[in-house]
Amino acid sequence: MTLDFSTTIAGVRFKNPIFTASGCAASGKELSQFFPLKELGAVVTKSIMLKARSGRPTPRMAETPSGMLNSIGLQGPGIDAFIEEDLAWLQTQSCDVIVSIAGETVDEYGALARRLRGQRGIKAIEVNISCPNVANRGQVFSCDPVTARAAIEAVRINLGGEFPIIAKLSPDVTDIVAIAREVIEAGADGLALINTLLGMVINPKTLRPHLAGKTGGLSGPAIRPVAVRAIFQVRERFPSVAIVGMGGVVHGEDALELVAAGADAVSIGTASFGNPMSVIEIRDRLSTLIQDHGFTRFSDAVGVAHER
Amino acid sequence: MTLDFSTTIAGVRFKNPIFTASGCAASGKELSQFFPLKELGAVVTKSIMLKARSGRPTPRMAETPSGMLNSIGLQGPGIDAFIEEDLAWLQTQSCDVIVSIAGETVDEYGALARRLRGQRGIKAIEVNISCPNVANRGQVFSCDPVTARAAIEAVRINLGGEFPIIAKLSPDVTDIVAIAREVIEAGADGLALINTLLGMVINPKTLRPHLAGKTGGLSGPAIRPVAVRAIFQVRERFPSVAIVGMGGVVHGEDALELVAAGADAVSIGTASFGNPMSVIEIRDRLSTLIQDHGFTRFSDAVGVAHER
Amino acid sequence: MRQINKAARHTTGRLLSIRKVGTYFHLVLQAEGIAEGAKPGNFIALSVGGDQSSMLLHRVFAIYRSRQDPSHGAVIELIVARSGKGSDWLVAQSEGTLLKITGPLGTSFPLPADPVNVAIVGGGYGAAPLFDLADHLKARGCRVDAIIGAATSSKVFAPLEGKRTVNSVTVTTDDGSAGIQGRVTDVLPEIITRQRIDLIYSCGPMAMLRAVDDIARSLSIPHQVSVEEAMACGVGICMTCVLPMMRGDKVKMVRTCIEGPVIDGEEIAWDEVAR
């Protein structure tokens, strides 16, 4: 019995369901010295903005129990340099690429989408409307149904149906199902669940916030139960929407948890920081586990926790 | 130099700022074999409801990375038996007591408050409007500004000003400052921050939700950065409201983090499950740390992270 | 009457020895202030994983034996099975490791006043505390017949000293690799009849306990059960370890770390127990 380990996200097929998480693999080059990128289901690139951006000052990170806070602040070269350099390089690696974009305004989301139209070597667009590391928390589009919808509509209109749209949501909301509904109605083909939780660490020596940006995004196994819950809730309400799950996956068992809750694919973030081979190890372990459970197709395991 | 380790919550003085967390010390008796309860700033009792309640079926817990999920479902003997037995016993221990109450309806909150009026040996009432372990998530009063306000108003009116009211809030909201504002306006003298986060674990063997109640509340060090952030945000906006902080405190250093963020007292929950002496060890360590930082009064350390 | 052991202490003890016994591990722990007051059926709770561990909750283990050691003072012995991340960590420790121990906890096996005929029924590591109990029963003049079951021979816990204590040992294994192929309940009725058993004690997996209790109830033989529910604290403060039990004519969710682990079989509302 061989396993069909492929997965389909909004009509697009990926050879396996293990992706990098946006912002946790830069644009892929750095991990490629440890394994060929085409071993992955997809490389999800760091959220790119319209203009070059230097991000927040340091310290930008704090380790927390079974997790970490980051406040990178979407540092990046801007969409033009990204397309010319990073995307061009990725195209030489015969790997599947999902490009993550982040705008400061609804118009910027539109402009980013326009800029990506016609680019080769992209399988889908992940729309980060949930980054907590921006000065004005009002900019977290996915915390408000109205702005969440507006950002996704802007992307949809400007993308012209060329690539599937995956909307990345924040768990820091009272009702994630309600936000999911908005973005699905606005044209999202899939959802990425979850972005980081807003957190803070106080430095016990200085008694001041440890991060220069004060607050940061909490990731890692600490938040996995929140991710599983969010995926489960959204999958329950929207049985057919594509879900890319993420949040604290370190072992193959963790990936299986997200899959059973309803994830069609699983992105690996923080785990790579402590072990650059994590993505490969998790992929291999997940494949074994799924077969041990008697599945012959990965897709049959998706959402299995909802069965009675 | 001796330390004034006392703290004042809404006009009431407690000999030290370390409390038990509601639901993590039963009604005190069990811990009293390890240390005298009067060593604590206060015992916060498990949230009590109007009627006896058997709670949720087992499994009721899952260990998670640096945390745990629980779905106890507010098991308890009901307010009458609580007053007659648990509260009466606590009165014999010369310890300070904060009674936590939880209702299923606004009226029940009112009825609970009425029932506590005139009871001796109570220093304050904590109003749990944020328990995630109830069948209908709509019952999480603190997830909605309107119900949050209504529950606190019902308590205030029925309590007749006899005890200070501490409203316990959920972090599972888009804007915790907005909820804090509502309950303060409704008459809360203090806030308890934070209750557990809604989470889920899937059993990797059965591929079904591990908890009988499917979802549970996430507690422990995993959520500490969320607690610190919530306390910091609320303290920033409401400099003079009393805050009882909680969430993932295991060491004295962790307690200091919450204090620096703005907590006037710190409750210890999950830590006691792995070490019943935690509360005492944390109290002693916090006292040392505060003195090492040069404070002579505990209250001077409260909120110090907000200074520039 | 079963009574909660109120002598519980929290202390730090040294792991004095650890050695493999079949698939189990036999641990000897220094436990000053804990071992002295322990009664058969009591358990202890351990912190696992060390200071920077991601595991916060207590792990609980039945006390296999407690005794006064000539060179190490008060010690307790455990029989530990690997069954997850905490027990994996525990059995990987070497002599000298310091462990945080809380105990003795829970109820103990009530001892009969008269010298009656007793059956002890143990499944897997559940057999461990029953041999200590047998010692006490023998001292009171009881006849003790042991029935020890397991999935396979390496999981049968029946130490030599233990076997010597009791009047007879019947071993059953699911796969027939030791003793009689089958379950403890396949041999129990016959032994009850032959030895005119007055009283049964059992400890093991919940499914076994229930099957034993069915037999005990049908023959109206008193049955003391040591149950095993997932515990987060072991000391009565978390309410996770509850079991539905009859209290008067009502079913109540009762903490098995406080009103158990040793419980009257007939008090358990088996039909309400989650599976």
Added chain:
Amino acid sequence: MRQINKAARHTTGRLLSIRKVGTYFHLVLQAEGIAEGAKPGNFIALSVGGDQSSMLLHRVFAIYRSRQDPSHGAVIELIVARSGKGSDWLVAQSEGTLLKITGPLGTSFPLPADPVNVAIVGGGYGAAPLFDLADHLKARGCRVDAIIGAATSSKVFAPLEGKRTVNSVTVTTDDGSAGIQGRVTDVLPEIITRQRIDLIYSCGPMAMLRAVDDIARSLSIPHQVSVEEAMACGVGICMTCVLPMMRGDKVKMVRTCIEGPVIDGEEIAWDEVAR
């Protein structure tokens, strides 16, 4: 030109020995596939805490020396200071522990083509990689003067073999418990003049590096700095380790694990560095 070491591998290596040196610990690790390609200035990243640890992120350490060991093959040596929960765990390990190692990482010290006069300036454990560098410099015919500073004598890292390699060693301590009381920068200008220093290499706390760079800039002496920024991954994927650097006429936030740790002093926009 400094170039990132592209030979990075992820492997498991055995801790071969660990021994205290002053307040530091000297570790020898088996590092097949890593040690072979390491250059002076490179570093490695370790996972800490074991399987159930609450610590997820890499810990990075400069390679003190890498060599071929007759009995253990390719090994690397580290000098580790206790400065937090991960390093506490690391130095508590005993011989035989298996560690996940990623390396060699980062840029290395560029070596001059000609036999010039070099000053190496090390602060605390920062002195460690400089002695290996000195070896290479001596092989190219350079004169090497070492200035080693620390808060106190037990934190001065100046091993005997290292001292033999260089032409002179000047030790400074803040408290005067060893060598000259004061800072490395109190003695550096005089040594620069006396030995006609052409090139400076430094490694140590950021404040020291900055002070050394001030002197280097004012005298227009090329200065290669090995910086230390908090790192979560060490391999270029997290963007936490950035330092503001001049790129053309712009200040950019540059990853010090990829474009560093060894950096041209004059490229660092010190005024923008957070404190």
